[in-house]
Amino acid sequence: MKKVLSLVLVVLLLTSFTACAKTSNVGGLSNSKSVDKATDKELSIDVKGETYPLAIRDYLKNHIVLDKKPEKVAVLSGTPLNIWYDLGGKSVCTSDVSENIKLIPEYKEEIMKLPKVGAVYSVDMEAIIAEKPDLIIAQVGTQSTQAKKLKDMGFKVITTHIRGFDDVISTYKAFGKILDNTKEAERKIEELKNEKEAFVSKLPSESKSVVILYVTSKSLAVKLDNSIAGDVAKILKLKNIASDLPADTIGSETTPLDIEYIVGKNPDYVLVTSMISSNEEAKKSMENHFKSNPVWKGVKGISEGRVVYLPQEYFLYNAGPYYNEAIEYMARSVYPEVYGELTEWYGK
Template sequence: MKKYKNILWLMILAVITTSISGCTKTTGVGGLTNVQNTEKVDDTQLSITVEGDKYPLTVKDFLKKETILKEKPEKIAVLSGTPLNIWYDLGGKSVCTSDVSDNVKLIPEYREEIRNLPTIGPVYSIDMESVIPHKPDLIIAQVGTQSTQAKKLREMGFNVITTHIRGYDDVVSTYKAFGKILEKEELAETKIKELEKQKKEIVSKLPDESKSVVILYITSKTLAVKLDNSIAGDVAKILRLKNIASDLPPDTIGSETTPLDIEYIVEKNPDYVLVTSMISSNEEAIKSIEEEFNTNPVWSGVKAVQEGRVIHLPQEYFLYNAGPYYNEAIEYMAKNIYPEIYEEVNK
């Protein structure tokens, strides 16, 4: 009997562990919750690396999956806007892609071509049956929103690599990897040098005294706080801004958000409140956060809110990684925090 009790206990423990690791609830605006899928990822790992000077190449992606490319792929399906932008910037082409939001900042010379690509559904819910007929030699998917489909496509025999592009270093490693795959390494290095030069020019003008920020993240159902491993958090770090949430635990392993705690924000008294969003448009995001500030009296304790030091970060830079335009995101934040140095942003 004792043996059976032990087995039963292990079964219950396994169910509990699976439930905890599979999802989490984050309390947000109006007490609503958002269930988030999680993945155990190592944020210290590069987004993607490629081993080998020439074909065959071994690609190691963010999820530590290895793909051996015996020869240069001819038909590639890039399933997400951010890697697609970098891919095209290096002269690559795609046979299809997911629905591209109007807020994704596309490379002008390829904008129409990308907009006219066969679509396979929303980025967070791609239709695999629409990908298969294209018979791609290589599929480039996005970690998180497309990991499940990427796994299934890999099991079907396709070459699949997943990219994870949250910050500046991810952009650089993706350029390097794509440069090797496309046999455009010199062009990739040129692009990286341009990015690095622009970033250094911005950072060189920073004052010695740093400022503190909190980065709010608003969706149609939730309000949370962004950590350093988000796009906005990464840009803030580049600008030597102190993110007051840096030391707080994430919602789940690998998450870029932590639950909202207004009392903690009041206590830390940040110099600026930065607002990122995942709502239908930048305009709707501004309306939503202003309504939250006006209707929730707790925000009266946050001086930055009461004194108008609230900066709305546009989705084309801070929801979707701008890839080739990442330095524009850095410049946008810098101009808002230090207008006397970088000149005011045109609003």
């Protein structure tokens, strides 16, 4: 009898522990997924509370609580920085800002004059600490390691992941609360959603297929749906022929290049994204690559001249406030008969 009672007690303790582990939370944020009730999609960042204190859970499921509006914020990457400033925020420093990031014109000069803490993928920890920020906003992936170290030092850190349209919306919503500017955030969100819907409503019934190539100074790969270009293609109901292929690593946006697979799928359009010195160099590199390998002639998107070079200001760096311009760029490139010629709009 004693053995039975002991066994029951152990089971009860384990059940209690498991339940606690599943429901642990900070400020009302559990460890389960946070979902946007309107779209049923997971939020990349979630903030609970309408006024301070605010409980925040970031993309990496880390939790922090802000008791009051932060006064010294260090935003370490261009995309969150753009959204932060668009809602009236300021930053005490940032990483080196690429010329290919499309900054909001009225804040561009101010942002470019901010103290720099090094390259986005290798920020100077001492320079950040010297600013004594009461909140640090870092970027997932390129800054995850530094973000963890800063968090371990006692700094309040949020890691952002802004790849697709829904991530932009989540970030506006979260930053609006942190900056105590929810009305402006809601206005921006409504504007972005309405503009996006205007493009989608004009889509022709017949869809096109695409492959999204990704060129760097050292390699060539194919982008998946969880990339910026993949997300825009999905919004425009384009069939990404790589959608069902496995990522090269867990969570990656790319899959290894397989030319024979691409030839077999024979996409209508070839879209090219890049992480190289400039848009011009990316185009030159890919044109040379296509010429050097005759196998590419088997892809009708190439043989029939339907290669679209996607500019880095929209497809390497998430344009945040200008995400709908990324949608428009791709829409005009693939469906000029519906949305108008690209040359009539881009750069004007």
